Amino acid sequence: MKLNRRSLIAGSLALTATPVIGAAPRFESKRPANRHFTSPAVERELVRVSAKIGDPELRWMFGNCYPNTLDTTVFMDMADGKPDAFVITGDIECLWLRDSSAQLNPYVHLAREDPKLRELFHGLIARQARSILIDPYANAFMRDPMAKTNLPWALADDTEMKPGVAERKWEIDSLCYPMRLAHDYWKASGDAAPFDALWAEAARTSIRTFRAQQRKDGPGPYRFLRRDKLATETQILNGYGAPTKKVGMIHSMYRPSDDACIFPFLVPANLFAVAALRKLAIVASEAAKDNALATDAKALADEVEAATRAHGTMIDPATGQRLWAYEVDGFGNGHFMDDANVPSLSALAYLGAAPTSDPLFQRTAAAAWSDRNPYFFKGTAAEGIGGPHAGLRMIWPMSIIMHALNSNDDATIRQCLRHLKASHGGTGFIHEAFDQDDATTFTRHWFAWANGLFGELMLDLARRKPNLLGAPL
Template identity: 40%
Template sequence: MTTNYVDSHVQQFVNKINQLSQPIDPKLGTVFQKTFLNTLETTISDDEQGYAFILTGDIPAMWQRDSTAQVRPYLALAHEQPAIATLITRVVQRQFFNMAIDPYANAFNETANGHGHQTDQTEMGPWIWERKFEIDSLCYPVQLAYLLYKNTGVTAQFDDNFVTGVKRLLTTFETEQHHATSPYRFVRTVDRPEDTLERDGLGTPVADTGMIWSGFRPSDDACEYGYLIPANMFAVVILDYLQVIFSSVLDDPNIVARARRLQTAVRDGIETYGYTTNANGEKVYAYEVDGLGHAKLMDDGNVPSLLSAPYLGYCDLLDPNYQRTRQTLLSPENPYYYSGHLAAGQGSPHTPAHYIWPIAIAMEGLTTNSRDQQLAALQTLIKTTGGTDLMHESFNVDDDTQFTREWFSWANMMYCELLLTTLGFKIER
């Protein structure tokens, strides 16, 4: 059963944001109140370990990725509200409890109840809802643990499970730099090819590049080429975080050295193999490559995405390679960029054609210094809720009452983060 974590301090913060956004557009505050409180009211339960388990929304499981994004905006008040800092700490503790169980899994059950995709041909267990290997499932918990420390000074999250999880993370990353010898396999017997891996679960061929192989994208769709560039960018960032944590808070020179070696190899791999050319012949980041000469020019509405590279911390917002890539992706050259009567933005092969993702619209606003562009993104978001005042996974660019996933907490919180950022409540990283 979920617990309502809204108290008077949280409500005061919501009222403050309502006040600040009122002169811009009163609707901003209305939607903020509903989305910001929704996660605290409906998705969090106290598990049997004393940790905080977070439902992704309308699927009864906790995603390692989503759960970070679902609480990240609460860092804006965690330094003043110990109860919120404690809640985020308990989320991190549950994430690393999960990671210690299986670093290859992307989603977990609250208890060892055997729910989820138990017929998949992979090493499933009763705690695991789904075992699609996605690099970001390992990156996001490290990001949240580090940002909690950076913004509040809290270190309780750096417990034994954290250390165990990090060691498993590093071993997994090192293994998947040489995927041909990896023990990981994933096969699902379905009509939808995006839900399984080719070659008896090994995936399409790749060459060793220094980068980390990923079976699946953050959409939970299979990678076409095994090196997912935005996920590897994210890995570079969190490997830096680990070096800080294990030298400044914890003392483990071996983990620092392993993280540094990995970080250098992955960054070099991205900068050597991770580019392609756009229609104008300009050098831009590819979405996926295989190290064998193939590259995918596209982006996906999920995060990590190429659009999100400076948000993640991989590069500067004004980096020329990023800016060329951004301009290419926010154009029809990206096969998943759609434009209609209501909005324009990035969609995903995971959702229908001509449906775009509120997460991607929010990310456009979070990766610009232009207040006008931030406000434009916010206006698009509050006007495309299908009358619900909540965000959805995706919506039709010509009719926002046609949407996917009625209850999608990650998207709600990305709207909140954009509004908070626009109003000056920035999360230090």
């Protein structure tokens, strides 16, 4: 197994061997005996969807992956007399705003029927709000809000590190994901309790941060340098990144992979911000009864959307067709690629940032899933999109999941399921990345976000393609 800087921390996940309902005898559950959090609604959903999966190996993987966040990454506590949920990313004992939001997303539709699950959402929404108020530019946080980072790669970073911050890489999506989570929880549960003054102040802070990173009046307060041999870990020009023309798009110094942007206007992240801000406006208006916050969020969304549509596309020289660029600088420079981490160009429909039927999105996603994308890899084990973070030839299962979610073609979806089934390298879990020719060479043995996203795909297919899911591969 290949390990990178996000390798397993000391110790390994204790596993038990109890049979999954309906699984073939050789497929033994990898769920731990001592589980961090259990939701009756999630357990019922696990049984319901498992019964609809015709392939025994996929059914086994779903049984391992779908509850993985609850089983292994949730730490419940109390703060100021209210629930506090700290959700680690898996093999790193820190909370990423992005990952923690995405990790709970597969369960949000069940919140109305499970008070215990609602308590978990209350706890995470509040923890994220407190984290944003510590530092809206940070991507990851410590469990103890007074602790210094213990991440070895972040100890010497040249940036304004505050207590409670684990890593301070400014990524637009770090603030988008909590907005999306809040909206989806509100719509699923009708529960306004989490949307209090703390939440509203964090939301206002997020909007102020987005506006500051439009950089209309100077470089803004954020800079970041890391002494590292990898160019993807640091920023040029004294930590402020490459020059841009200030056109109204939001600067992002890092991608959702935590890799440095080449051009600071990361197009999928800006489009995600547009969708997230509009979702924030709905929660502010309907749940928090804060019309001023809703108006501010909608105004910024409109501005960023207009700027991104004006400056975020490019002409594909191979076809003469217009595509979304991956990154641009506002001067007319940009490049086309896609990175498997979400937000990606391939994930725009999944995030609600583009309709699935939109021709511009369809052309872009098709180009990303082709040799037009320098990070599209095809080997004997599978094909899919990777990125610089794990290196060449390394396919991220996350991209295969997105490709299946984007498709309505049964043959395409079946091929994606075959690739996912081949990707786990005998572990029964979804990994960060695996070698295009050898799935036993992979990164991140314990990556809860990817496990949950696989669970989301199974839920989606159970609803959208039950006959396909119920048939053997």
